[in-house]
Amino acid sequence: MLADLLASQAAMHGRFGGVVPEMASRRHLELVLPLIDEVLARAGIPLSDMSAIAFTAGPGLVGSLLVGATTARALAFAHGLPVLGVNHLEAHLYAHFLPGAQTRGFRLPAVCLIVSGGHTDLVLWEDHGRLKVMGRTRDDAAGEAFDKTARLLGLGYPGGPEVERLARQGDPAAIPFPRAYLDDGDDFSFSGLKTAVATFLRHSGPSFRLADVAASFQQACVEVLAAKLVRAACREGVKGIGICGGVAANTVLRREVADRARMAGLAAWFPEPALCTDNAAVVACAAWHALDRSVAWYNPTVDPNLPLGRVGDHGDSDPGKRGDKHENLS
Amino acid sequence: MTALLLLAMDASTACLSLALTRDDGFHIEMGHRGAKVRAESVFAAVHRLFQDAGMRPAELGAVVVGAGPGSFTGTRIAVAAAKGLAYARSLPLVAVSTLDVLAAGLPAPGRRVCPLLDARREEVYGAVYPNPHDGCPPGGYVNMSLTGFLDLLGDGPAAFLGDGALRNRRQIAERLGERAWIAAEEWAYPRGLVLARLGRERLEAGETTDPLTLVPLYLRRSEAEQAWLRSPRD
Ligand SMILES: [Zn+2]
Numbered sequence: 001m002l003a004d005l006l007a008s009q010a011a012m013h014g015r016f017g018g019v020v021p022e023m024a025s026r027r028h029l030e031l032v033l034p035l036i037d038e039v040l041a042r043a044g045i046p047l048s049d050m051s052a053i054a055f056t057a058g059p060g061l062v063g064s065l066l067v068g069a070t071t072a073r074a075l076a077f078a079h080g081l082p083v084l085g086v087n088h089l090e091a092h093l094y095a096h097f098l099p100g101a102q103t104r105g106f107r108l109p110a111v112c113l114i115v116s117g118g119h120t121d122l123v124l125w126e127d128h129g130r131l132k133v134m135g136r137t138r139d140d141a142a143g144e145a146f147d148k149t150a151r152l153l154g155l156g157y158p159g160g161p162e163v164e165r166l167a168r169q170g171d172p173a174a175i176p177f178p179r180a181y182l183d184d185g186d187d188f189s190f191s192g193l194k195t196a197v198a199t200f201l202r203h204s205g206p207s208f209r210l211a212d213v214a215a216s217f218q219q220a221c222v223e224v225l226a227a228k229l230v231r232a233a234c235r236e237g238v239k240g241i242g243i244c245g246g247v248a249a250n251t252v253l254r255r256e257v258a259d260r261a262r263m264a265g266l267a268a269w270f271p272e273p274a275l276c277t278d279n280a281a282v283v284a285c286a287a288w289h290a291l292d293r294s295v296a297w298y299n300p301t302v303d304p305n306l307p308l309g310r311v312g313d314h315g316d317s318d319p320g321k322r323g324d325k326h327e328n329l330s
Numbered sequence: 331m332t333a334l335l336l337l338a339m340d341a342s343t344a345c346l347s348l349a350l351t352r353d354d355g356f357h358i359e360m361g362h363r364g365a366k367v368r369a370e371s372v373f374a375a376v377h378r379l380f381q382d383a384g385m386r387p388a389e390l391g392a393v394v395v396g397a398g399p400g401s402f403t404g405t406r407i408a409v410a411a412a413k414g415l416a417y418a419r420s421l422p423l424v425a426v427s428t429l430d431v432l433a434a435g436l437p438a439p440g441r442r443v444c445p446l447l448d449a450r451r452e453e454v455y456g457a458v459y460p461n462p463h464d465g466c467p468p469g470g471y472v473n474m475s476l477t478g479f480l481d482l483l484g485d486g487p488a489a490f491l492g493d494g495a496l497r498n499r500r501q502i503a504e505r506l507g508e509r510a511w512i513a514a515e516e517w518a519y520p521r522g523l524v525l526a527r528l529g530r531e532r533l534e535a536g537e538t539t540d541p542l543t544l545v546p547l548y549l550r551r552s553e554a555e556q557a558w559l560r561s562p563r564d
Contacts, residue, residue, distance in 0.1 A: 022402060026548070029406055033417050033542050047418055063403055070407050073373045074414025078387050 001098065003042035004281040007031045010158055025063035032071050039280075048079045054287030057085030058306030059118075065302035085301065086286045088278075089114050089308040093125060094285040095244045095271035102270040107240060110269075111233040114308075115225060115253075116245035116278075117143030117158065120188045121308060122232055128289045133308050134232055135186025142221055143247045145190035149197050149217050153210055163214045164250055170215030172252075175200060175208070177220040186232055193220055218252055226256040230264050240267040244282075249273035334391035336533075337379075337415070338526035341372060341408035342400025342428040342546075343447060343493060349522025350379050353530065358383045359522045372411050390421060394529025396520055397425040398547040399455035399471060400447055405546040417541040424529040425539050427547055429455065429471055431520035432492050433462035434528055436513060439489040446494030449473055454494040455549055458483060473549040480505050491517045 009019070009027050040047055055072035058065055069085065076083035092114050096106045108128070114121045120137035140148070143160055150159025155166065177196050180189040197217050200208075225247075233241045241261055247253060254270050261268035275281060333354040340347045344363055351357040360375055380387065395412035398405035405428075416423035432445035443462045447455040454476050457467035472479065476498050490502055491513035502510050532538075 025402070025406060026545070029410055029413075030543075030545060032410075033413055037417070037542060063406070066403065066407055067410050070372065070410040071414045074411045075418045077373060077376065078415050078418030080387070 001281055001284075002045070003039045004279065005035050005039045005042070006279050007035055019061065021061050021063050024061060025067055028064050028067040032067060036071070036075070047075060050079070050081055052076075052082040052084055052287060052291055054084040054086050054283050056088045056091065056283055057301065058088060058303040060088055060304060062302060062304040065304065069302045082291075084287045084290060086283050086290070087306055087308060089119060089121060089123075090131065091282040091286045092116070092244045092276075093123065093131075093242075094282045094289065095275040096242045096269055097285050097289070098271060098275050098281055100270070100272040100275065103272075105267075106242065106269045109236075109238045110240040110242055111229065111236055111238050112242040112244060113225060113229045113248070114245045115142045115243060115247040117141055117147060117160075117247075119143075119245060120190070120225075122186050122188075122228060123308065124232075124236055124238070131308060134236075135188065135228070137188040137190060138182075139189050139191035140194060142188070142190055142225060143245070145194050145217075145221060146247065148194045149214070152194075152198055152201055153214060158246070160247055160250060163218055164252065166211050167215035167218045167252070168211075170209060170211030170213070172215040172219035174212035175216035177216050179220050179224050181224065181227070184231075186228060188224065188228065190221065193217065218250075222250065222253040222256045225253060226260050229257060230260045230266065233266055234264055238266075240269060242269040242271070244271055244276050246277045248276040334530075335385065335389050336392045336394060336526055336530060337376070337390055338394040338396075338522050338529055339372065339376070339408045339412055340396025340428060340431065340520045340522070340525055342396050342398045342405040343519050344401075345519035346371060346375060346404075347396070347520050347522040347525065348375055348379055349526045350383050350385065351523065351526040351530070356383075357523060357526070361519065361522065363519060372407055376411070387415070387419065390415070390419060392422045392424065392529070392533055394424045394426060394525055394533075395544075396428040396431055396525055397544070398428055399449070399473065399549040400428050402546075402548060405548075409544060409546045413541040413544055422533055422538045423541045423544065424532045424537060425544055425547075426525055426528045426532065427457075427466070427471060428520050429457045429492075430462075430466060430528060431525045432517075433457070433459040433467070435521050435524040436462060436489060436491060436517060439511075441511070442483075442486065442488040444479075444483065444488050444490050444495070445492045446476070446479070446490060446498070447492050448494040448497050452476065454479055454498070456492075456494065458488075471547065471549055476501060485509065487511070489513060493518050 053072045053076045055068045072083050093112055096103050109126045112123050112125050118141050120142045121133055122135040124132040124134050146163050147159035150162045155162035178192055180192050229241055258268050333352045335352050338349045346362040349359040393412045393416045395408050429445045433443045436443055443459040449455045452475055455473050456479050457471050458469050459467050487509040489511045495512050496518055499512050
C-alpha cells in the first residue's frame with residue numbers, strides 16, 4: 001500500500017445522532033477530489049499511470065455512492081482507464097489481505113464476520129469472488145446496538161468507541177443481559193439486547209454504575225458474535241476465522257474471538273483497527289484481486305441495496321458488457 | 331493554434347444536457363429528458379458524444395458545467411463529473427448557473443426574463459434578468475414561494491420559462507394576465523449549446539473556477555432569502 005487517506009464526517013453528523021444523507025453527499029463532493037489529489041501526491045504517482053480506478057458500488061447511501069462513482073468514472077474516462085465497482089462488504093473482507101500484525105498468513109477458505117453500524121453478516125469466504133452469506137442480523141446491526149446503547153447511556157456518536165471506553169471501568173458480569181442465539185442458527189438479533197438495556201436503565205434506580213451497564217452490554221454482544229463465528233467455522237470445516245467492519249476494532253470482541261478460536265483449534269485473523277472501519281485501502285485491495293483474476297469488469301453502476309456476493313458473481317456477465325473501458329477513445 | 335474543444339454538461343433538471351463544441355463552429359449536442367439522471371447515464375452519454383464526434387478525451391480543452399440550482403443529486407452528479415474531468419486533465423473549468431443558461435437560451439425576448447425551476451413544496455428557484463444577454467441576474471438567484479416571487483417581480487411584462495413556469499402557468503397567467511409570456515416546453519430545459527456558449531464567453535473573460543473547490547449552487551433557503559433581501563428590485 002502506497003498511500004491511504006480518509007476524511008471522516010463523524011463529527012459533523014454527531015450532533016444529529018446519525019448520518020444526514022444530503023449533508024453527507026455535499027460533504028463527500030467537497031472532500032473527494034482534494035483527498036485524491038493528496039493521496040496521489042503522497043504516492044508520487046500521476047493519475048495517468050494508474051491501471052484502474054475502483055469505487056464502492058454499494059450497499060450504502062445512494063447520494064454518497066453517486067459522488068464516488070461519478071468521480072471515479074470521470075477520472076477513468078479522462079485517461080482511458082478501466083473503472084471497477086466494488087461491493088462495500090466484500091471490500092471490508094479484504095482488510096484480511098492487507099498488511100497487519102495479525103493478518104500474516106491469512107488464507108482462504110475462511111469464515112468471516114462483517115460487523116459494523118450497518119451490517120452483521122456471517123460469510124463463508126471460499127475463494128476470491130466466491131462468497132456465501134451464512135447469516136445476518138434480523139433487526140439491528142451490532143454497531144447499531146452500540147450506537148443506541150451509547151445514546152441511552154448519554155454518550156456520543158459513533159457509540160462503539162465510547163461504550164468500549166466506559167466499559168473498561170465496568171464489570172462485564174454485573175448485569176445478565178440476554179444473549180440471542182436464535183435456536184443455534186447463523187442469524188443474529190440485537191434489538192432485544194438494546195431493549196433490555198433501556199428497560200434496565202428505566203427500572204433499576206440510581207443504584208447501578210453506568211460503566212457496569214456498558215461492560216455488561218458489550219459482553220453480551222461480543223459473546224454472541226464470537227460464539228456464532230466460531231461455531232459456523234467448525235461446522236463448515238474451515239481452518240480460520242476473521243472479523244472486519246467497524247465493530248471489529250473493538251478490543252473486547254477481538255479478545256473473545258481469539259479465546260474461543262484457540263479453544264476450538266482455529267486460526268483467527270484480525271485486520272488492523274484502522275482498516276476495519278470504512279476506508280479506501282480495502283476497496284483498492286478488493287479491486288486488485290478482482291483485476292488479478294481478470295473477471296471483474298463489473299457494470300459500474302451503483303446500487304444502494306447491493307447484496308453481498310452479487311458483484312462477485314460473474315457467471316452471467318457478458319464480456320462485452322463487463323468493461324467500461326474507454327481505451328478506444330484515448 | 332488548434333481550436334479549443336469544450337464539453338458542456340448540465341444535469342440539474344429532468345433533462346440531461348450535453349454539448350461538445352469547438353470554436354471553429356463544430357458542435358454536437360444531446361438532450362435526454364425523462365430517464366432518471368444517474369452517474370452511469372452521464373458517462374454513457376459523454377462517451378457516446380465523443381464517439382459520435384470521433385474525438386478523444388485527450389483533445390478536450392475546457393469543461394463547462396451547469397452548477398444549479400435544481401435537483402441536488404442531478405446537479406451534484408454533473409458537478410462531480412466536471413470536477414473530475416477538469417482535474418484529471420488539468421483543464422480550465424467554468425461553472426454557470428442553470429438559471430443563466432435558461433435565460434440566455436431565449437432569443438430576443440424584448441422583456442424581462444424569469445427562468446423558474448420547480449423546487450417542490452410550492453417553491454421555485456428563480457431569477458430576474460432585465461436583459462438575459464448581459465450575464466448574471468442583478469438580483470441574484472432565489473429560492474422562494476411562487477407568490478413571493480411574483481410579488482417581488484411587480485406588474486411589468488415578463489417572459490417565463492423553465493419547469494417551474496410550466497407547472498405554475500395558470501397562477502402566473504392569473505396574476506400577470508397579458509403581461510406574462512410563458513415559453514413552450516422546448517425552452518423549459520437548459521440546452522447544452524447555450525451552456526457551452528456562456529462557458530466559452532466566461533472562459534475568455536478568465537472566469538474559471540478551481541475543480542478542487544467548486545461546489546454546486548444549492549441555494550439553501552436561508553441564504554437565498556438573504557440574497558434576495560439584499561438585492562435591488564425592479
Ligand atoms: Zn462499512
